[in-house]
Amino acid sequence: MAKKTTRNKPASKASSAPTPAKRESPWAHRDAKTGASLQKLADGVVKSALSGREPKFDVPTRAASNTKWNKSRGILQMGPATSSRELFNLGQARNFMQTLLHGQGIQALIAEGKTSSLRGMFYKSLHTIQGTKEKTFDDQTESDKVLEDIEVTLGALREELHVFAKKRGTMVGNITVIDSGDEINCRRMGSGGYAIPSICEPEVIQFKDVGADFILHVEKDTVWQRFNEDRFWETHNCILTEGSGQPTRGVRRMLHRLHKEHGLPVICLLDCDPWGHYIYSVIKQGSISLAFESERLAIPEARFLGIRAKDYEACDLSDDVQIVLNDRDIDRAKQIMAYPWFKEDRAWQREIKKMLDNGFKMEVESLITKDISYVTETYVPERLKAKDWLS
Amino acid sequence: MTDTPRRKRPSSKAKGAPADSPGGKPARATAETMAAKQREISVSEFFAKNRHLLGFDNPRKALLTTVKEAVDNSLDACEEAGILPDLEVRIEELVAPPSPTKPGRYRITILDNGPGIVRRQIENIFGKLLYGSKFHRLKMSRGQQGIGISAAGMYGLMTTGRPMLITTRSKKGKPAHHLELAMDTSKNKPEVTVDIETEEFPDTSSGTGTRVVIELEGRYVRGKASVEAYLEQTAIANPHAEIVFIPPDKASSAEDADIAEGEQSSLLPHSSPASDSASSAVNDGSASVVRTTEHADRIIYPRAVGELPPETAEIKPHPYGVELGSFLRMIKQTEEKQLAGFFKNEFCRVPPATVSEIAKAASTKTLTLTGQTYISRVDHAAAERLYRALQDSKLRAPPTDCLAPIGVRTMLAGMLKGVKAEFYAASTRSPAVYRGNPFQIEAAIAFGGDLPGDQQARVIRFANRVPLLYQQSSCAAFKSIVETSWRNYGMSQPKGGAPVGPLVVMIHMASVWVPFTSESKEAIADYDDIRKEMRLALQECGRKLGTYVRRRQRMKRESEKRDVFERYIGEIAKSCEALTGAAAAEVYDALLKQAKRRTEIADAVLDEDGKIIAFADGNGRLDDDDGVIIVGPDGEPPSPPAGGTPAKPTTSRSDAEAPAPKRKPKRPAAAKPATKQPPTGKPRKKPRGHAPPGKKPSSADPTAPAPSHKSKPRMRLSPDGTLFEVA
Incomplete structure (x- = not known):
């Protein structure tokens, strides 16, 4: 065991000298809790084994069927259903083993006070089962799913398991962030911006000097570059974030904290296609697979600024920006239309219907056909001023 | 030959002139001339011309049929005599088939440990078609018609000119008879060319036995419908028999080898560990299975059970299986005098009560039939009525000890x-x-x-x-x-x-x-x-x-x-x-x-x-x-x-x-x-x-x-x- 372990030191941590002491103290109680629940899980297995009962544990079901739409709170929540993970069940035996392997790996991380990437975890628990040619994990996807299972089973956050995902997402704006003790002035990040870490818990990230009025979240890096280059965050006193498509948990946690702790409205600028609509939906109410984290990730008040289906006419765009909706897009759009939180929203129904009627989708970049800075100088300011958004 | 209705008028014979023209030069056939040509068709002759009916239609099948008939006969003979059969089938290739379409020449030797055949019956059994004990009776046996082995000998004679060689010892310790047998196909009569007594006969387990050698034209093949397949299947259905097969590709090497000493044990009855003293000899205690073994020169299908199939009884025909024609023939040929005796002794499952019943049913105003009625008084029409009544009566199923x-x-x-x-x-x-x-x-x-x-x-x-x-x-x-x-x-x-x-x-x-x-x-x-x-x-x-x-x-x-x-x-x-x-x-x-x-x-x-x-x-x-x-x-x-x-x-x-x-x-x-x-x-x-x-x-x-x-x-x-x- 643990022969092939690769310990990826999180970049965020490596940079600061006084970390170990600092890092451990705020996490200490979380670690104790995680360790205890891990041990409880394993204890149950041992006890069952020794007493001749079948070892098993309950895993909350992460499926659409067990996801409830909490209308009053405006978020997706996980239901009470659990499924049993049994060792002596042909379909679950392997998963059972993997869960314990990862549990062991996590315990080691906690003990050492280190964190590992998802990929690192995959390698940490990866080996060939003795006497066979079978590997404990076929690929990282299998490993990631087991980790998510452990999260829900232990009721622990991924951060609490000392596991982080790949960094994705950038931020810049009128705010200073303290990241593992380092002060980061997001007003002076040049053209690259501050990379939003995977773990954005208060123990790691604190905010200081929040001067911005709102957050503008754009879908991808290219658009973000445009806004940053045009110093949009300066002229409009905002924080500019980007999630490289579907925003990671880190990005969503960052947005959520800024929104909750500092009351900053979150305004999204996404593509006019089912994918863009879905990203908005996830930011707003959470996703099915992470429904158990909705409460600390979802921002029901997030707004959708554009691109809107009407913009083709409203902005007088050329034919060239049209990207024809394919069958999959149409199916997906119809699914999204049927989401309970969109279904009762007539504005959203109109919006998606309009897109379907158009028969094409549009990217944010399509506004460049008007002018290179049309989006930053005209489109967004006008819409903001008119409060022309969907929510 | 009588001049009865068997007259034929083949038009092909007519050459031109009407038959009745007295002075016509090419006279048409008259009843007289035709009668001269009409004669009994010998059964042997008939089959010589229609050999396919007996399974000799092609060289390959001829070889198989010959082995089959001989093996069937041997097994039947052994079982009737209560001897556990030991058979040896040897096929030697004398002339290889020159081409895939042409037959080769083979010598087939079948040796059994059966009871042997008494001297006077040898010619009849092997040299005469339709001679046998099996056709006339209703008894479960392999052969049924009694044409098999003699037809095989005839086929050999026809294709190679070589007579069938028969060596048989019917009494233990006595010299064996050796006959060489040809057949006169036109007369359905055997022709004995050699008839000697000899001491040269292999020792069989029973002390008696018969060896038949037939030389014929044929083709030896392997695979489906081959001699080997036939023997293999025979061994499956007759696990009480031990069969040794020496195929032509192996026969050469086995020319002089008798059954190897080491394999002798497999000739002995296989016995289970649990069986009593009779099992004495070999294999005791081992639960090993008896399996066919292939050796360098032979294939041995060993005996797997040490018990002969039970002897079967011969039965009389059951009325339901008799057709009107046969019934009429039976009633004509019977030696019984009265109806009751006829039904009792010629059929099975016709009790006296039923005889009275059907006799009554077959009676008419002019002719009253009872069990005591003399058969001579039963005319064709009455017989037919009897037959119908018999078919309508409720009869028990035939006995099954047969x-x-x-x-x-x-x-x-x-x-x-x-x-x-x-x-x-x-x-x-x-x-x-x-x-x-x-x-x-x-x-x-x-x-x-x-x-x-x-x-x-x-x-x-x-x-x-x-x-x-x-x-x-x-x-x-x-x-x-x-x-x-x-x-x-x-x-x-x-x-x-x-x-x-x-x-x-x-x-x-x-x-x-x-x-x-x-x-x-x-x-x-x-x-x-x-x-x-x-x-x-x-x-x-x-x-x-x-x-x-x-x-x-x-x-x-x-x-x-x-x-x-x-x-x-x-x-x-x-x-x-x-x-x-x-x-x-x-x-x-x-x-x-x-x-x-x-x-x-x-x-x-x-x-x-x-x-x-x-x-x-x-x-x-x-x-x-x-x-x-x-x-x-x-x-x-x-x-x-x-x-x-x-x-x-x-x-x-x-x-x-x-x-x-x-x-x-x-x-x-x-x-x-x-x-x-x-x-x-x-x-x-x-x-x-x-x-x-x-x-x-x-x-x-x-x-x-x-x-x-x-x-x-x-x-x-x-x-x-x-x-x-x-x-």
């Missing part, structure tokens, strides 16, 4: 000998009747093992223990297999075809008169009654197979399951140790125990019906059914198939008036555990390689499918259990 089925255990022994499979089932139906002829159907199946899984099931058919090699598709046996729904038993079966899978299906019909579709006796005629019995017999076997297949699948699944569990348990134990501090080895052992318990069915030993009879720990149900044998992966069967039956030749069936549908010889208790062969001695699996921490993994490769002792790796069962594939 039938000697092979029997379930003997069939199993035969199958076990000739077919390498893992599952064998057999069943014998109760006797039934078609057209007044009693018959009995038996079926056996062999499944799995080394049998090819992707081909149509092999069908072997027997009539009175004689293999039928040709015309499979027109045979009632094959039709019954096709119409049986094999899918119910876990086999795949194309529509309107035989099942596909590692399967051998055997059907045997025992009857006093097997209805063949032709004189060459190659296919059983398709009577509804017969086909129905066949189907029922197949279904009996099929049900057992289905249970076994399903159970085996389940075991396979469980065994695979255990494999999976065992694979992960080691990892889990180690993780648990890391997480909780509990000793990994302890957790491992506890989990392994659970895994075994949860998949214990994989260790179960199956019974004949595929039910669990014993678990690995020795506990479990025990069941008793003689109808099935299951063979372990090492190819060793659980028990001697004929366990408990004395090896001593017995022909008496004193205690059995009618053959029981299933003969269940009481097996001695001692033989029983061997039958079920629980894998106790040898653990069914080597310990797997998923060793707990601290233990070294064994060399076993656990990724390989679990070698369940019921499943061969060559075959795969689909999850729904309908398909078998060779991996």
Whole structure:
């Protein structure tokens, strides 16, 4: 065991000298809790084994069927259903083993006070089962799913398991962030911006000097570059974030904290296609697979600024920006239309219907056909001023 | 020749002038001239010209038919004399076939240990067509018409000019007679060219015996419908016989070799460990199976049961099986004086009460018939009325002591000998009747093992223990297999075809008169009654197979399951140790125990019906059914198939008036555990390689499918259990 372990030191941590002491103290109680629940899980297995009962544990079901739409709170929540993970069940035996392997790996991380990437975890628990040619994990996807299972089973956050995902997402704006003790002035990040870490818990990230009025979240890096280059965050006193498509948990946690702790409205600028609509939906109410984290990730008040289906006419765009909706897009759009939180929203129904009627989708970049800075100088300011958004 | 109505007027003979023109030059045939040409057609001559009717239509078949007729005769003779048959069949190639289309020249020698033939009968038996004891009687025997061996000799004579050589010793210790026999085909008369007494006759186990040598033109082939296939199947249906076959490709090397000393033991009756003193000699204690063995110079089909088939009674015809023409002939030819005697002695199952009844029914105003009526007074019309009344009367079915089925255990022994499979089932139906002829159907199946899984099931058919090699598709046996729904038993079966899978299906019909579709006796005629019995017999076997297949699948699944569990348990134990501090080895052992318990069915030993009879720990149900044998992966069967039956030749069936549908010889208790062969001695699996921490993994490769002792790796069962594939 643990022969092939690769310990990826999180970049965020490596940079600061006084970390170990600092890092451990705020996490200490979380670690104790995680360790205890891990041990409880394993204890149950041992006890069952020794007493001749079948070892098993309950895993909350992460499926659409067990996801409830909490209308009053405006978020997706996980239901009470659990499924049993049994060792002596042909379909679950392997998963059972993997869960314990990862549990062991996590315990080691906690003990050492280190964190590992998802990929690192995959390698940490990866080996060939003795006497066979079978590997404990076929690929990282299998490993990631087991980790998510452990999260829900232990009721622990991924951060609490000392596991982080790949960094994705950038931020810049009128705010200073303290990241593992380092002060980061997001007003002076040049053209690259501050990379939003995977773990954005208060123990790691604190905010200081929040001067911005709102957050503008754009879908991808290219658009973000445009806004940053045009110093949009300066002229409009905002924080500019980007999630490289579907925003990671880190990005969503960052947005959520800024929104909750500092009351900053979150305004999204996404593509006019089912994918863009879905990203908005996830930011707003959470996703099915992470429904158990909705409460600390979802921002029901997030707004959708554009691109809107009407913009083709409203902005007088050329034919060239049209990207024809394919069958999959149409199916997906119809699914999204049927989401309970969109279904009762007539504005959203109109919006998606309009897109379907158009028969094409549009990217944010399509506004460049008007002018290179049309989006930053005209489109967004006008819409903001008119409060022309969907929510 | 009389000048009676047999006159023919072939128009082809007419050359031109009218026959009645007195002075015409080319006179037409007159009754006189024609009469000069009309003469009796010799039966021999007829068959010389129509040899295909007897199975001599091509060189290849001629060779087979010759062997077949001789072997059938030998077996019949041995059994009638109560001798366990020892046969040696030798084929020598004198001239190889010059081309694939031309025949070669062969010498066929068949030696038996039968009772021998008395000198005066030799010519008649071998030199005369339609001479025999079998045609006139209703008795279960291999040959029926008495044309076989003489036709073979005639064929040899015709194609090579060489006479048939017969050497026979009918009394132990006395010199043998040696005859060389030709045949005058025009007179249906044998011609003896050499007639000497000789001391040169091989020692047979009985001291008596017959050797027949025929030289003929033929072709020796291998494979389907070959001599080898015929002998193999004969051995299956006649496990009480020992047959040694020396094929031409081996005969040369065996020219001088007699039966090797070392193999002598296999000539002795096989005996089970449980059988009594009669089994004395060899093989005692060993539960090894008797299997066909191939040697450098010969193939030996050893004896697998030491008991002769019971002797069968001869029966009189049953009225339902007699047609009007035959009835009229019978009434004309009978030596009985009165009707009562006629019905009593010429038929079976016509009691006096019935005679009165039908006599009354056949009476008219002018002619009153009773049992006392003299037959001479019965005219044609009255006879016909009698016949109708007889057919309308309610008669008991014919007696069935005329039938000697092979029997379930003997069939199993035969199958076990000739077919390498893992599952064998057999069943014998109760006797039934078609057209007044009693018959009995038996079926056996062999499944799995080394049998090819992707081909149509092999069908072997027997009539009175004689293999039928040709015309499979027109045979009632094959039709019954096709119409049986094999899918119910876990086999795949194309529509309107035989099942596909590692399967051998055997059907045997025992009857006093097997209805063949032709004189060459190659296919059983398709009577509804017969086909129905066949189907029922197949279904009996099929049900057992289905249970076994399903159970085996389940075991396979469980065994695979255990494999999976065992694979992960080691990892889990180690993780648990890391997480909780509990000793990994302890957790491992506890989990392994659970895994075994949860998949214990994989260790179960199956019974004949595929039910669990014993678990690995020795506990479990025990069941008793003689109808099935299951063979372990090492190819060793659980028990001697004929366990408990004395090896001593017995022909008496004193205690059995009618053959029981299933003969269940009481097996001695001692033989029983061997039958079920629980894998106790040898653990069914080597310990797997998923060793707990601290233990070294064994060399076993656990990724390989679990070698369940019921499943061969060559075959795969689909999850729904309908398909078998060779991996």
